[in-house]
Amino acid sequence: MPDNGLTRALQGLGRRVTDRIWRLGFAARFLLATVMYSGTALRRFNLTIREIYFTGVLSLIIILVSGLFVGMVLGLQGYDTLQRYGSSEALGILVALSLVRELGPVVAALLFASRAGSAITAEIGLMKATEQLSAMEMMAVDPIARVVAPRFWAGVISMPLLAMLFSAMGIFGGYLVGVQLIGVDEGSFWSQMQASVDFREDILNGVIKSFVFGAIISWIAVFEGYDCEPTAEGVSGATTRTVVTSSLAILAADFILTALMFRGA
Amino acid sequence: MSSEPLVKLADVNFTYDRRPVLKGINMEIPRGKVIAIMGLSGCGKTTTLRLIGGQLKATSGAVTVNGQVVSELDNDGLYALRRRMGMLFQFGALFTDMTVYDNVAFQMREHTDLPEELIHDLVMMKLHAVGLRGAQKLMPSELSGGMARRVALARAIALDPMLMLYDEPFAGLDPISLSIVGKLIRTLNDALGISSVVVTHDIQESLKIVDYVYFVSEGKIVAEGTADEIRHSDEPYVHQFVWGEADGPVSFHYPAKPFGEQIYTEAPRAR
Numbered sequence: 363m364p365d366n367g368l369t370r371a372l373q374g375l376g377r378r379v380t381d382r383i384w385r386l387g388f389a390a391r392f393l394l395a396t397v398m399y400s401g402t403a404l405r406r407f408n409l410t411i412r413e414i415y416f417t418g419v420l421s422l423i424i425i426l427v428s429g430l431f432v433g434m435v436l437g438l439q440g441y442d443t444l445q446r447y448g449s450s451e452a453l454g455i456l457v458a459l460s461l462v463r464e465l466g467p468v469v470a471a472l473l474f475a476s477r478a479g480s481a482i483t484a485e486i487g488l489m490k491a492t493e494q495l496s497a498m499e500m501m502a503v504d505p506i507a508r509v510v511a512p513r514f515w516a517g518v519i520s521m522p523l524l525a526m527l528f529s530a531m532g533i534f535g536g537y538l539v540g541v542q543l544i545g546v547d548e549g550s551f552w553s554q555m556q557a558s559v560d561f562r563e564d565i566l567n568g569v570i571k572s573f574v575f576g577a578i579i580s581w582i583a584v585f586e587g588y589d590c591e592p593t594a595e596g597v598s599g600a601t602t603r604t605v606v607t608s609s610l611a612i613l614a615a616d617f618i619l620t621a622l623m624f625r626g627a
Numbered sequence: 628m629s630s631e632p633l634v635k636l637a638d639v640n641f642t643y644d645r646r647p648v649l650k651g652i653n654m655e656i657p658r659g660k661v662i663a664i665m666g667l668s669g670c671g672k673t674t675t676l677r678l679i680g681g682q683l684k685a686t687s688g689a690v691t692v693n694g695q696v697v698s699e700l701d702n703d704g705l706y707a708l709r710r711r712m713g714m715l716f717q718f719g720a721l722f723t724d725m726t727v728y729d730n731v732a733f734q735m736r737e738h739t740d741l742p743e744e745l746i747h748d749l750v751m752m753k754l755h756a757v758g759l760r761g762a763q764k765l766m767p768s769e770l771s772g773g774m775a776r777r778v779a780l781a782r783a784i785a786l787d788p789m790l791m792l793y794d795e796p797f798a799g800l801d802p803i804s805l806s807i808v809g810k811l812i813r814t815l816n817d818a819l820g821i822s823s824v825v826v827t828h829d830i831q832e833s834l835k836i837v838d839y840v841y842f843v844s845e846g847k848i849v850a851e852g853t854a855d856e857i858r859h860s861d862e863p864y865v866h867q868f869v870w871g872e873a874d875g876p877v878s879f880h881y882p883a884k885p886f887g888e889q890i891y892t893e894a895p896r897a898r
Contacts, residue, residue, distance in 0.1 A: 489723075497720035497779075500680055500713075500792075501734050502706040508737075 389585045395506050396514050396584065403511035410512045410519070417478040417513070418520030422527070424477055425470055429461075429528035432469060433535025436460055440536070441544050451550035455558045457536030458529075462559060462568045463624070466529030468616050471575035473528075474521055475608035479583040482513050483604040486587025487597035495588075510588060514580045521576025522569050529568070567623045574615055579608045631694065633658045633790055633822045634679055639688035641674055641846075648674050650846040652688070656790075661816050661823040663833045665868070666843035667877060672826040675843070676792050679824065680714060681705045693789065710738060713783030717795040719775040721767040727754070727778050728763040734785045753781040757811060773804025780811060790822050791815070797829040805829070809836050830869055834858060842868070844876075 403410050440456040486509060489495050495505040533555075540546040559565065583604050590600035634656035641649040649671045656662050664672045677683040678690050681697045690697045695708060721730050731750045735741055741749070754760045757777040767775060776796065783791060793812060797805050813836040816823045827833045834840070834854040842850040842857075842865055850857070850865045857865060867875035883889060 492718065492723070493716045493720035494722055496682065497714070497716055497722075499682065500709055501737070502709040503734075503737050504706075 399507040400511045402507040413516030429531030430535040433532030437536035437539030453540045454551035454555035458555045461529040461532040467572040470525040470528040482583040483587040487590040491592040517580030522572040525572035635691045660838040663837040713788035714792040719779035793825040
């Protein structure tokens with residue numbers, strides 16, 4: 363084969379593609395190992411609770427404040443559109459459905475990936491760089507069981523709770539702007555919302571979405587941390603990859619889940 | 628006590644990424660002795676330590692620890708063996724989210740069902756042995772380099788191992804800490820009746836405490852002997868290493884073209 367620029371470019375492309383596929387396979391095996399070695403995280407649940415505090419409780423401020431503002435903006439924009447058709451009393455439905463079905467799970471997940479996902483990657487990456495994971499292995503303690511699994515499950519558990527709080531805060535924000543500020547009828551706002559939001563179709567599907575997003579973010583975050591180069595540059599790159607990959611994965615998964623859940627609704 | 632060496636490396640080769648790192652290493656660590664593995668950075672010392680600890684597997688040859696071939700052990704067997712080993716990492720590798728006390732108690736809590744009162748007493752004994760009983764509530768970030776190394780040592784001996792592995796225990800320490808860590812390695816080895824392997828390039832400190840030395844260069848053992856034999860060795864590599872000479876078998880200059888040729892061929896481009 364002639365050794366020209368095109369050949370080299372194709373070889374480089376092929377190598378990059380096979381590297382990505384190989385890494386994806388490794389990530390899948392890593393997820394499998396994490397789930398298989400979850401006994402410690404579930405049996406000694408205080409390890410997972412500690413991580414729920416760091417990933418979930420410490421993310422509350424950003425989630426609640428963001429939820430409030432997103433709900434307030436929805437109230438303003440929704441009222442502006444609905445009043446053109448004389449249906450401003452349907453503002454409650456618009457705010458609630460937008461939040462519960464879409465914005466709650468998706469925006470909360472994007473914020474969670476930036477706040478908690480990056481922190482998990484950085485922590486595990488630094489543990490690797492400072493040989494703490496090796497030390498654990500040499501003490502006959504499996505780092506996947508002791509370090510990775512509790513963080514993974516903490517993310518999976520925290521995410522739906524945070525998304526629910528985000529939606530609740532958003533609805534409150536929509537109420538503040540729509541009812542208290544603009545003057546939409548309070549009775550219509552709440553009663554139409556109650557009549558139109560279905561528990562299984564809307565709320566439960568939203569919770570399922572946020573559960574899936576939580577698993578995706580936690581998987582990417584723990585994998586990137588565990589697999590990173592044990593250097594300052596490696597940890598920094600892994601943290602960035604966690605946020606970028608998680609965000610794209612959330613949006614792609616959201617499209618797939620929405621298509622599956624709401625196509626007939 | 629068995630006269631069989633605790634650790635034996637027989638014709639061990641290790642290749643990483645097609646690059647030979649260790650070539651035909653034969654080594655014995657007798658029970659109750661402190662053995663040093665010395666050599667320049669990147670010569671394969673730490674790889675040897677990781678082969679003994681089972682973190683790496685030999686490409687060929689056998690690493691035997693207490694009669695068990697490390698590479699033939701499954702995961703459970705390897706972890707069972709590691710419970711009888713302690714390892715001190717280069718910079719301590721303390722768990723930064725735990726206090727000194729919790730670091731030392733870590734293995735006891737993970738591997739035993741001992742009541743917390745007994746764990747407390749054991750932790751205090753281990754910390755007393757390294758002179759840091761008073762530092763039990765400190766976090767690793769509040770410790771000096773020497774203190775962190777001593778806490779890591781207390782953690783490594785938490786379950787009374789039969790074998791201690793030290794990876795560059797003297798790196799980056801001030802003279803007082805260096806001397807303390809050196810004495811602790813010897814004292815703990817003799818008091819606990821264990822065997823120790825010290826990977827280091829700190830020749831002066833280690834020759835004070837070790838029983839036998841292996842010199843590794845480019846993946847091979849180039850010299851071995853007792854501390855006295857090493858001090859008076861005529862082997863050029865050992866002589867250069869012991870006396871810290873700038874030039875010798877280990878060249879001062881990194882391989883390059885002849886000086887004149889480099890000046891005349893590269894200077895115009897630089898200008």
